[in-house]
Amino acid sequence: MGNNTNENVLVPLFNDYIVESYNPNKSVRLSNDLFDVSKAISRITSTHALKLIYAIAQIVQSKQVEVVSGSPRIEISMSAVFDYLDISLSNRRHDFLKDALEEIMNKSLHLVHIGKNGEKVYEGASWISWYKFSDRKDRLYIIPGPMAIPLLQNLSQYVSVYPKHYNSLSTSYQLWLYPFLKNKQKLVSFRISIDSLKQLLNSTSKSSYTDSVRGTNTFLRRAIGITISEQAKKENTLAKQEKRMPKFIPWDYVKDPKTGEPCGTLYSINRHTDIRVYARGIKNGRAYTEIEFLFSKLDLIDNLSSKEQLEDDQQDLFSMSIDNQKSTEDREGFAWVKISVEEVITLMNKSKSRSIDELVSNNSSLQIRNGDIYQYKEVEGLKIFLKKKTK
Template sequence: MSEQNSLQKIEKYNENKVVRVSQELYQLEKIRWRMSTLGYRLLFAISQSVSSIEEEILPDVGFEKQSLFKYLGLDNNNDKYNRLAETLVEVGQNMLQFATRKKNGAQVWQGYTWITAYNLAVDEKYVQICINPKVRKFLMQLNKYACIQPKYYLKLSSDYQNWFYPYFKNYVKLHQWKVSIEDLKNALELTDSPTYDPQKNKNANERFLSDVIGIRINEKVKAEQRAAKAEKRAAKLIEWDYVIDKKTQKPVGTLAAITQHTDINVTASAVKTGRSYTHLVFFMSEKTATVSNVRKEKDASQNQAEADMGKRQQTRKRSGKNQDMKSIMQDLFSSEPSAQAIPNPAFVPMPEKEPKRFNYDEDKIKEMAKMSKMTFAQMVEKLKLLHDENGYYKMA
């Protein structure tokens, strides 16, 4: 271990303390990082532990061993020391990989290890970990980050669920995320798998949708595809159902688990280009039951301020249909999802009491600026956008 660094001891784990994961990690076309469920958990624990450190030199982190076993779900495992040792090796060997270009167009490949050393001993109280200072910015609190809490992600049981969850948290304010299936395969390191290779399996993308994403086509989607083909138009986006376990008849898979166990709802629709599915559109919304009181008070105060300035929208009587949707949305907050994918409020929006506020990320603003032949700054000024603490731009 580092002889110069101090040791920050972690005696007890706080399941409510926010882990801030940099949005810079979620650029599919540039960055790759993939681990097992235990690997993700350990990395998030390291991130949480160093998030408030302001010293220029990062201290080594010392986790109280029994607390770490419990956090990782290994406290009752007879092979817990070997499992923890394997996880430390995994975090040390699975590098953060970049593929970027210089201003002159030259391709650049870079790789950084997350940790540079560790010490795990049966007769010592602490597991010591030395963090690579070069990945500091990805582990520390930045202007752009996704906030995740252990009480949610510790319930996720697969590496796909743990990989996708921070992505969805990153995009939840935008409510939708469109991404190509090939980009996802590349980021998940599945491009070499014959199961998901269209050249070796004609149903490769369908298998990816069911096995990795956990969605299946339904009759509404099929009917819309037939109608779109007959009318020679693009098919409308309709949410697919979650995959159902044949034995239990309950939803399973990545999206169903994230909706069941975390603070967000996620559904998806697959987009066809020609005869093949090429893109996915994810629909995300926060569960109102999980929004903190501080956040609710802040939103209420902001809404009241707008109302006082005469911006209140005319009130409209809710229809019975929308009342039913409210009940459906509340069902999403239960501990167990229904046998069918429930309409996501991000996909079927309810009438709003206050004017809708749009959130934009930098890529969207750059795209809009390019189309309008404007600079990034000019577009921000034209739309009268404010930069919030989460890294998004929103209308003033």
């Protein structure tokens, strides 16, 4: 393997992790602590560097080798590296790889945890401690940093992402925000302070984002890729007149000034990955201080044809067993039906609910199942269908 011995020379012992090809379908487990700004801050802003860290995590996690006396050393083919970084077709791929490795080496991970006596303990950890490659050879060698290994292995709480979903993301904002949102998906909806999001996305030092009003609006446009919609503006005005909290109205994607097409962080995440999420800003005084995210699943997005959506709905109606989470009258022609995020928003607005949990808890005809909202309602044609089945 990688263990070289010599009677006269002491050399490190290595457990080689050899990787020959890119695996887009193997999960990458990322520690939840990486997305908790009170516990860990990463200063890496290079997309290639982030993709390389995710690749290292996948490789280390896929090897069921316990490293005790030695260190893990990754030996990976250059073709696989270029696929992981999505730079195979670039003439500058060796330069991009060099720059990514240098950024990883130069920008350590900063960790914070609470000690036994309640004190704050600060640590720094290097993602990798050594690397070597040549522009004329087909191998890249990497030794992960020893203190970073626990963040890559032996994870008790983590989020799983796949290269096939994140490899088309093209900015560090997208590569940090996607796993962060993926980790929150089961909540259906949640809020986060804009200041915390700036820390997560390494944006606190940018002067264009520091002003509480203009800078925050710029951050929402450039980093998150959203801008307030006309419907949301009208709702905010109405809510102010009625002295109440604004109802959830999704904000629009930003648009490319040249083509007029949607673009930006949230649009790219919704387009390329396995999650679908809506967002809006929440104001406190003159400035926006929070962002609220509301999740949907891919089978609810509007690019499905009506036939495909009908087939999905029918499968939900006739293959799903009705549980007893809430007591509802067994009525002929009624069934639990998965409803769209637009329908959820309409129900929230009508009931003036501030969250999904509040909406569901106050309505016996609604249930949450695996992140989707189901409503017990009359289904056109179901009564006739059931009568035909009993004949």
